[in-house]
Amino acid sequence: MTSLVDETGISTTGERRAVVATPGATPGKDWVIVARQLKREYDMGGEIVRALRGVDLAIGRNEYVAIMGPSGSGKSTLMNLIGCLDSPNGGEYWLNGQLVSAMSDDALARVRNKEIGFVFQTFNLLPRATALQNVELPLVYAGIPADERKRRATAALESVQLGPRLHHRPNELSGGQRQRVAIARALVNSPSILLADEPTGNLDSSTSQEIMRVFEELSKQGQTVVMVTHEPDIAAHARRVVVLRDGIVESDERRDAFVDRVGVAHATTKVAHD
């Protein structure tokens, strides 16, 4: 089987349509994420809020995808479902060949531990733990013995150029360094996807560029990256951009196509957000 990802770094529209079309079928090995008619509704005090109305999404191994959309578009809900933090009300969600939409809480915890590397907007590091201890955390829940944990966490921190900062606490690190610790933590368990939620939301523009370079490098090394953002210029770093609106996929296109109409997209998303 040839790689789904062509020289531009993304799967083709036809391939995606094909894998999404058959409900219940186990996707091929090259598909990391396959969502079929994914629905999520919330009961907000008697009023049903339909956050996702049926999202079809397929992401192949080694793709670098940005999910965009204004507030209320359902992108946070989609990110929670992709990250196995939440379960859908309808449709199916396959992660790395496993049907996770029907899993129990504990099974989801295991999937989160093994398959997903989270990077949050607010870094979410444990304030009283050192960089090394923070990065070790997923390995603790994976049941890895202490000496191997330390070795792997050190290697992960070195890969994001934080080798000399192993024993610093978060408040002794800059914003960019904190986010790199978070990235090291996300990668330490070799997850199927790196799932970033507004990774540059709390960073200035030059630090944002620095983090984007880290993502670019990881993508080049073969890491599947999914990034949720509302900033078009950040989304433009990905190779493929999915735009959500009112709980459905509005557009799913190559970066180039997105950038071509970014002036318009930029204006609309800005207005929606401000």
Add this chain to the structure above:
Amino acid sequence: MNPLEAVRLALNTIRTQKLKSAFTLLGVCIGVMFLIAVVSIVNGMGTYLKDDLVGKLIAINSFELRHRPNINIGDVDAATWEEYRRRKRLRYYEVGPVVEALPPGTRHAVIADNSLNLTSRYSATPRSVRVSGVEGDFFEIKTLGVTAGRLPTPQEYALGTPVVVIGPDVVDRLFPALDPIGRELRINGVPYSVIGIVESQGSAFGMSFDNVAYVPYKAPARRLFNAEPSMIDAVLIQSPSEPEMLEAMETTRQVMRVQHQLRPSQKDDFALQTADSALAFWEKLEGYLVIAGVVLPAFGLVVGAIVIMNIMLVAVAERTAEIGLRKALGARRRDVLAQFLVESSTLGAVGATIGVGLGVLLAFVMRTVTPLPTAVAPWSVVLGVLVGAGVGIISGVYPASRASRLDPIAALRQE
């Protein structure tokens, strides 16, 4: 996550939040401290009574024949006292038949005693001393030797020679800075020659056992012990072993019943007192004291439990984001549950350990500054720490289960 990891995490939390932890630990700490202290008092008094007090009063494998028990610290009602009062006194002539019925190898001694005033020409004031008129194997049964001089000879016992063996306290008071051997003291005016000084027998609850004097039973002081010279206070009987002692008690009982002409339906009108019977009252008291020793600290522990629960609830609320993060990173419900349970039980155990330390210290201080003979019971130390950890676990269950049920999305959103 392995339990050791959780303990390390818990200790880390305690270390980083010293002041808050200190207040949290206070309740458990105080509860355990009092547990240790009270149990050590009970334990110390028990050991003391068994080994020292009763052991000194009643020798090994021995019993005393008395008209009524003389160790009555328990609850004796008025009717019983009245019955005791009406009993016939033991007579010197009743001893012979008892001794004849006992197997060879059994030792016996006759005792008649009273507090009498002793004087000497070396001391201006008289001294009230416990004087015992003894005969038979008294000093052998009591394993009481002399530090100077000698004990009365069989001839002196038989003739009632006015000789006296005195305790160390009497030496100090009546013969200050003098060697009393061969000197004279007077018991109610009658001169006695001091022939020996007995070993110190120590004291109990501030009451000295050394303010004593021993004379042959047949010496003139006999008339001062009881209303009639033939009245005696006790017959001390010692057998070579415990089974033989029990047999000897039965023999004694039968002979005494015959001498007192008791019908089978009548109860004994005399007492056979062993160390066990003397301790029976204590064992009863000990039961109540142990209950008190457990109930009083329980209040501290309940308060401690409530405080720990509160602190843990606060900790869960404060660390909602952390819990969300841990869940996002793969912590299952049971991992979060275990983390908070281990944390609360570690809090409890640390509090209990400090409490044990303070309790031991308190017991030591009490032993030094008060006459209470405290002794820390090893089981109470183990119990204290286990109880502390248990209190921690129990009070951690509710906060921990709340933490484990947090929705990771909502928790992550919390700042």
